[in-house]
Amino acid sequence: MTERIYFYPIWLRIWHGINALGIIVLIFSGIRLQYSDLNVLGMGFGQAVSLHNIFGILVSVNYLLFVFGNIFTSNKKYYRIKPKGLIKRIKKQAWFYTSGLFKGEEQPFPLSEKRKFNPLQKYSYIIVMYLFMPILIITGIALLFPELIIEKVYSFSGIFLTAFFHAGIGFLVSIFLVVHLYVASIGKSPLDNFRSIFNGYHDVESKKK
Ligand code: HEM
Secondary structure: OEEEEEOOOHHHHHHHHHHHHHHHHHHHHHHHHHOOOOOOOOOOHHHHHHHHHHHHHHHHHHHHHHHHHHHHOHHHHHHOOOOOOHHHHHHHHHHHHHOHHHHOOOOOOOOOOOOOOOHHHHHHHHHHHHHHHHHHHHHHHHHHOHHHOOOEEOOEEHHHHHHHHHHHHHHHHHHHHHHHHHHHOOOOOOOHHHHHHHHOEEEEEOOOO
16 A cells, blocks of 8 residues: 655755755856866856855755754654664665665665655765755855954965865765765656655555555
8 A cells, every 4th residue: 555645845845946956056166166267167267156155155044944944843853863773774775775676675664654764865864964064054154254264274274174175075965966866766766756855745655554
């Protein structure tokens, strides 16, 4: 029997849509900023600076929607860290993605009202949303107002270190996005999860008869 679960409330879908669009613009304008003297990606350098600043502010303000949404709604229950057996669960899911999936095995952690993400999804979302995004936003604000940055950390320039962390974490978020799209395409059909993040509902196999 199939059960429809309302996994993605409207505020979450609005946050996700703005975030997805914003991060894509930030990745492309960010790549353009790395090559100041080359005319790449059909964008002038000045245009890339403006786009990166505007979408950086948009994604940062939108991030507050994710944080407050998760503080004030039941969506937070899907982000609770459960250390007991964590490594075992992650290994089990990784084994499924690298082997079981191709042999037609069942998902080791089927989705339900209580479990929206498998362990690998859950902990990658926690790392990206609660570690990478804050670092990106804080270093981004600092680069927008470089007078805030301390001049030297040991022998390193403060601006250099801030830009290094900003670009490095930006690179990791770009890799996350590629993996995220691949993993999201694994479902009952390749478009199943993409439909869910648009309409809010996810169909799961239920044991209820
Ligand atoms: C074109 C870009 C993107 C597409 C098509 C996309 C697609 C999806 C889909 C289909 C889901 C629901 C299924 C699942 O949980 O895997 C989802 C959830 C999620 N995505 Fe994305 N995504 C995109 C960009 C991003 C980016 C850039 C981030 C973060 C930097 C992100 C973070 C998340 C998070 C945290 C969730 C779970 C939200 C929740 O239910 O609490 N996504 N995405």
